[in-house]
Amino acid sequence: MNDLEPQAVLSWVERFITRIDDQVQELTELDRRSxxxxxxxxxxxxxxxxxxKFSPAPADAGAPFSSLSTAFLEHSGGTSGPLFGMWFREFALAGEGSPAFSTALLADAARNGVATVRRLGSASVGDRTMVDAMAPAADALAEAVEDDVPAARALRLAAEAARAGADSTSSIIARRGRASYVGEAALGAPDPGAVAVALFFESAG
Structure with a gap:
């Protein structure tokens, strides 16, 4: 089945934190551009x-994401922090009470997460925001469900889609968010929120 049990989810999230720590300067520089x-x-x-706040023995597959969601909603500034908080909340809800994340649960979480961020942030694909990475990843997971792809492999496909989406923002003039104020000055550098989404999926395995 290759589903992700709570300990595997925790490891995924911990790798994500490490990746962000390692690339914080690059993310900061990208944000300075936009x-x-x-x-x-x-x-x-x-x-x-x-x-x-992580427990070494998560109660269910959604528990690590619940900690992420709460932290972003309560302790992150800027416009993107609350949006990430609500995005991770959908992963927490999908895994709540579940012994593992299947491909279908991951696809549900990603789909609902994109819908929430699009609603709250009024952003669509092509606006040069985190949605440009979130939406392709969600589409890849939905296709993986149709093709009966195991969760671990599905996440690799989602990571490839998210990275391609993040890279595409380098050539987009922003229509939403702070980058919309600087126009062409941000061209040539990807949106930092989209890059963070790619790092998240890439950290899965």
């Missing part, structure tokens, strides 16, 4: 708070 330069700091702040 925003106010606080994205990396806000991410590290929220993730460090989440890590402090």
């Amino acid at each position: 925003g106010d330069g606080d994205f990396g700091t806000n991410m590290v702040t929220a993730l460090s708070r989440a890590k402090a």
Whole structure:
């Protein structure tokens, strides 16, 4: 089945935190190109708070994501922090009470997460936001369900789609978020929120 049990989910999230810590300077520089330069700091702040709340034996598959969601909603500034909090909340809800994440549960979480972020942030694919990475990843997971792909492999496909989506933002003039204020000045550098989404899926395995 290759489903993700709670301990595997925790390891995924811990790898994500490490990846963000390692690339905080790069994320900060990307945000300076398109925003106010606080994205990396806000991410590290929220993730460090989440890590402090992790249980070494998560109660269910959604528990690590619940810690992420709470940390972003309560301890992250900027416009993207609350959106990440609500996005992770959908993963927490999908895994709540479940002994493992199947491909179908991951697809549900990603689909609902994109819908929530699009509703709250009023952003669509092509606006140069985190949605440009979230939506392709969700589509890849939905296709994986149709093709009966195991969860671990499905996440690799989602990671490839998210990275391609993040890379595509380098050539997009933003229509939403802070980057919309700087116009062409942000061209050539990907959106930091989209990059963080790619790092999240890449950290799965």
